Amino acid sequence: MNFEPTNQTPHILHPFHSVLLDADLCVGCTTCIKFCPTKAIRVRNGKAKIFEDRCIDCGECIRRCPKGAKKAVSDPLFVMDAYDIKVALPAPSLYAQFGTAYAQENIFNALLSAGFDEVFDVAWGALVVTEMTRDILAHEALRPRISSACPVVVRLIQQRFPSLIPNLMPILPPSEIAAREARRRLGASSQKIGIFFLSPCTAKVTSVRAPLGYEESAIDAVFSFGDIYATLKRALESPPIPGRPNDEDTASAFDHCAQKGWREKQHPRRLPIMKHLEPGMGWARSDGELDALQIENAVSVDGISNVIDLFEAIENGNIDSIQYIEALACPGGCVGGPMAVENPHIARATMRQRYQHPFEQGTPPSPELPTREQAHKTFLWTKPLVPNPVLVLDTDLSKALQMAEHIEHIRKQLPGIDCGACGAPDCDAFAEDIVRNLSSVEECRLLTRST
Amino acid sequence: MIIEYTIPRLDFSAAGKASTDMKRRLTQLGLPPALIKRVAIAMYEAEMNIAIHGGGGRAEVEISHDGIMTRFIDHGPGIADIELAMQEGYSTAPEEIRDMGFGAGMGLPNMKKNADELIIQSELNKGTTVQMYFKLPVGEQ
Numbered sequence: 001m002n003f004e005p006t007n008q009t010p011h012i013l014h015p016f017h018s019v020l021l022d023a024d025l026c027v028g029c030t031t032c033i034k035f036c037p038t039k040a041i042r043v044r045n046g047k048a049k050i051f052e053d054r055c056i057d058c059g060e061c062i063r064r065c066p067k068g069a070k071k072a073v074s075d076p077l078f079v080m081d082a083y084d085i086k087v088a089l090p091a092p093s094l095y096a097q098f099g100t101a102y103a104q105e106n107i108f109n110a111l112l113s114a115g116f117d118e119v120f121d122v123a124w125g126a127l128v129v130t131e132m133t134r135d136i137l138a139h140e141a142l143r144p145r146i147s148s149a150c151p152v153v154v155r156l157i158q159q160r161f162p163s164l165i166p167n168l169m170p171i172l173p174p175s176e177i178a179a180r181e182a183r184r185r186l187g188a189s190s191q192k193i194g195i196f197f198l199s200p201c202t203a204k205v206t207s208v209r210a211p212l213g214y215e216e217s218a219i220d221a222v223f224s225f226g227d228i229y230a231t232l233k234r235a236l237e238s239p240p241i242p243g244r245p246n247d248e249d250t251a252s253a254f255d256h257c258a259q260k261g262w263r264e265k266q267h268p269r270r271l272p273i274m275k276h277l278e279p280g281m282g283w284a285r286s287d288g289e290l291d292a293l294q295i296e297n298a299v300s301v302d303g304i305s306n307v308i309d310l311f312e313a314i315e316n317g318n319i320d321s322i323q324y325i326e327a328l329a330c331p332g333g334c335v336g337g338p339m340a341v342e343n344p345h346i347a348r349a350t351m352r353q354r355y356q357h358p359f360e361q362g363t364p365p366s367p368e369l370p371t372r373e374q375a376h377k378t379f380l381w382t383k384p385l386v387p388n389p390v391l392v393l394d395t396d397l398s399k400a401l402q403m404a405e406h407i408e409h410i411r412k413q414l415p416g417i418d419c420g421a422c423g424a425p426d427c428d429a430f431a432e433d434i435v436r437n438l439s440s441v442e443e444c445r446l447l448t449r450s451t
Numbered sequence: 452m453i454i455e456y457t458i459p460r461l462d463f464s465a466a467g468k469a470s471t472d473m474k475r476r477l478t479q480l481g482l483p484p485a486l487i488k489r490v491a492i493a494m495y496e497a498e499m500n501i502a503i504h505g506g507g508g509r510a511e512v513e514i515s516h517d518g519i520m521t522r523f524i525d526h527g528p529g530i531a532d533i534e535l536a537m538q539e540g541y542s543t544a545p546e547e548i549r550d551m552g553f554g555a556g557m558g559l560p561n562m563k564k565n566a567d568e569l570i571i572q573s574e575l576n577k578g579t580t581v582q583m584y585f586k587l588p589v590g591e592q
Binding site: 160162163165312313315316317318387389391392393394395397398400401404405408432 | 452454467470471474476478479480481482484485487488491492495496514515516561565587
């Protein structure tokens, strides 16, 4: 492994969540509780506390915390050492982390210099999802259908919009499809193959450990852009090795290098660099999925609060004419992910500039996409998504009604200014906490002051 | 439990607030998503009706073991011919409202479709009361 240890990302392996609090940095300021879309955070004894059953790993608290006390957790790079063949699965947004100066081939090259043996682009998985989405829209009548590519959106629907579960596309996410395909193409081997997803997304870390819609992930670990950034940047900036062919066809150039022994690798590369991935690469930013899909009456929405507003409107039944929704929790799409390095607006511009694909010339030649039958056999969800009942007060309706009435009674006595001093995001949530025995009415600073 | 809402006149940014709040409450009660969606759609239509036609008004929602009773009350112009108003596509919404994408004449038909019972009482120049009842299905999940 050529990566140097980094202190950027904490690597505390947690079974279910990839957002973590650094208690030393937290000052208990209540900023995060206000922005959490699922009201999953409370301040207790001067420190933020995440209710893990409510957290959907959106990373909003990481973005909002003024003290940097919320951290994205990803896998430590050393886990690579346990594998003979190390496969990098770059998210399309990786190509937007280094400005427009470096082409896809340069970054491909840098990944190999950094210690990966093979590279397989997640953009390929995105192309497969696009084809499958077209197919499902053509054969099923339910509208609007919602993209399931963003794991935060899937978790949000599961918890807060369970009536929209049937609207989600039952298709594996691009990273998972790419991982399975990379494994298939590499074939059976006596050597241990490790598939490593390079990701800007906290929720993907959770998805790999606790998948939704399928049993087990083909991905072995998720590395954050932050952890690999410095190494890749150095590789990109280092002068080309003398005598190395500066061929346009980098794939053959690499093979040439491998033959000449420039890279002392035990394993000859088997996955060539892929071309014509442009529509899949576009998925790095919002609108990218729709650009690839090219269908009418489709809507793209990014940023978690905008996603929530749109879903509320769908549930109210007033936007039936929409066919398809690309919903991305991060502002600007995946380039805005909590584990990205480059400014999301710059990254968006980079992607736009580099992967503007000429649709008027028709679909580019597809890089060995699976047939419809293969795709449906291999890349659909295999497990039904069930509602997450964490918001339900009690499974017994009488009890739940009683609690709801109690909450309403308490709420009416509260000041209603949602100051957050009690540690709950608003008076509604505070009243609910009291009835759930998670807080007590004395925590209300305004009530205690006036008595 | 009775929840009350006020519905301001022609305020489309506020329209849907009652329906959205009710969805949250019904989700907390663990009711089936399909039922919650029916209530949300019907309530949203009723809210829009009051905002567009009724000159503003109020809503009351009573939740009990048996079901959800919603009442939407306004003191607007009233509905001249309820039977006609129930027809899909029939609308008295003025041009500027239709230009905003509302008032397509699907309000009452949509409410009828989604509620288990719909009762409309209306008197010209006095106002309209729309009652919608939703049964709580026993054992439906």
